Amino acid sequence: MTGRFYGVGVGPGDPELITRKAARLIEQADVVAFHAGVGKASNARRIAAELFPADVIEEQLTYPVTTGATQHPGGYAGALAEFYEESAARLAVHLDAGRDVVLLAEGDPLFYGSFMYMHDRLADRFPTEVVPGVPAFVAATAAAARPLVRQTDVLTVLPGTMPESELARRLADTDAAIIMKLGRTFPAVRRALAAAGRLDHAVYVERASMPEERWLPAADVEAGSVPYFSLIVVTGDSRNGLRSRSVDVAAEVVTEVAASAPELFVVGLGPGPAGWTTPEVTKALAEVEHVVGYGPYVARVPQRAGLTRHSSGNTVEVDRARFALDLARAGNKVAVVSGGDAGVFGMAAAVFEAAEDAAYADVSIRVLPGVSAVQAVAARAGAPIGADFAVVSLSDRLKPWAVVERRLRAIAEADLVLAIYNPASRSRTEQVATAQRVLLEHRKPDTVVIVGRDVGRAEESLRVTTLAELDPASIDMKCLLIVGAESTRLSPAGVWTPRYVEGE
Structure with missing residues (x-):
């Protein structure tokens, strides 16, 4: 019969904040364990010491390092991992002997506490219970x-x-x-x-x-x-009202129309790395007071004093544009942000659509270009768009699929290199397979296809395949595809398309 393992929160410091259940378990424990720094008394022990049974076995688990500086071959993480393994082994000896072990945790055991590392190592081997405590915050x-x-x-x-x-x-x-x-x-x-x-x-x-x-x-x-x-x-x-707002609260922010000529920036942040954001865009973002956009893109803009961020979802582009235009009309310096280039399936078109409203006639709109995803993927592969090429989005959220398919056929018949944006999503899983079938009606099976995924980010991958061997199941929203023309070549240096076309 093994002992039971308890992770007991003793609260932030005041012994009177220990819960009744925690106090009972400490008073009944065979073994009480607690962590401490090198050369320091355990704060958890100090909080609960008055509850220790007279014959309790105490196990002090002393951290080998607390500042990150260590000679351990595995560095700070390696030193702590080894410490947790050794600590778990010490407690397991008591548990195997049938002794109940209470491991004290300052605050709550599972809130930035060391108990969780013991839980990882012991909970599958011994009956375990976690007793919450009052967190320090x-x-x-x-x-x-x-x-x-x-x-x-x-x-x-x-x-x-x-x-x-x-x-x-x-x-x-x-x-x-x-x-x-x-x-x-x-x-x-x-x-x-x-x-x-x-x-x-x-x-x-x-x-x-x-x-x-x-x-x-x-x-x-x-x-x-x-x-x-x-x-x-x-x-x-x-x-004080200066919160990061979604576009449905524009009325709370925009209160009066400015006398000076208002201006709105629409900027492309590039595909991902900060180094791919142009200096022009960086300068504009450093001067505006408000940034408006889809949440993940707004998150890429560095925060600074005086900047208010307005994030919203992925399907409210025109509402977002109106919100930004209203901010600009009120005299605010505003930037609408997109990933890649704002003019390539980005927010620029949505802003101009909203700006057709006569109410925004006095707002000057400046679109600042960015590196597009197709440029980034093409550059990684070589020079596949060195000649005439077309760009299509497979999303049918804003246009019927019949239109998408008709355009794919026209591009295939014209023998243009094709860049495909938005190839798939959780709700759109068949379009890639359909596009592959349509293109194969006009292109050879060995047509070069480039699959770029998260290009420019840590998880970047680039794969070169053929139109026939392309696996639609491997494609998701993070991918961009480039389908070569008949003249596109795969050489040791990379994929490229000649600038010239042979006479027919």
Whole structure:
């Protein structure tokens, strides 16, 4: 009969915040385990020590490293992985002997805690139970006496160790936030708060619920004085109306028409890497006050002070365009963003469609070009679009499939290189196979086909196949296809299409 393994949250520091169930299990434990830093007393043990049975066996699990600097051959991650394996083995000895083991966790066991690594290693071998505890951020919010979220506010919990630019973006895109893991990261966290326009409303809380508890505005904190047991609370009330909005709240933002001539930028961010965003676009984005677009594209724009982001879904392009035009009419500096080039199946056409409304006659629209996905895939492959080529989207959301098929036949008959956007999605799985069949009616089976997936990103792949061997099941929305012409060649240097055409 093995013992039972318990992960018990003991709360943020005040022993009176330990739950009744947690207290009972600690008082009945055969073994109580807890983590501690090198040369430091365990905070979890301090919180629960009064509940330890007189004859309890204590297991202190001392971290081998806490700052990231280590001589371990596997680096910081390797050192910790080895430590967790050794710790699990120590606890397993007691469990195999039939002893119940309580592993104490500060706050909640499964909220940025080390218990989860023991759970990974022991839960499949021994009966395991997790007892939740009061997380530190709840105590911090109570200490600051600030309502955290109201009604439909969104709360985001962020580690201060994430990249500064990403932290700023996420702070700008949420209503309320908790920033954990400060310590040495505090200077970067404070800069991210400032870039997101949230610093003036961020509250720093140190050692929440402990006797040494203190809180003050994050802007007033001395960076060198920030301990690990600290966090920042950014409440939903701090938005003061300057929230990242969807297009259905335009009326709340646009209140009056500006006297000066309004201007709206429509920009292409390129296919993915920051290096593929043109300097012209980068300059424009550095000057605007509002960025409007599909969520994943808006997320690519670096956050900075004074910038408000407006994300929306993938099927409201014209509504999004009207929202941006209304912002521009009110005198705001606005950019509508697209991936790739805004004029190639992007937001440019939607903006011009919305701008046909006479209400926007005074808005000047400037389209700034970007690197298109077809250019990126073609460049990776060689020079497949070195001669005449056509571009088609297989999406039939905005046009009947019969139109798509008619255009595919015309392109195939004209022997043009063909770039295919939007080849498939979760709801569109048959179009690629149909397009393949249509093209094979006019093209040879060995026609070169390039399949580019996530080109320019870490997961990029490029595959060269033939029209007959193309597997439609392998194609998804992240792919762009280039189907060669009869003259397109595959050489050791890459795929290319001659600039000349032999006389007929």
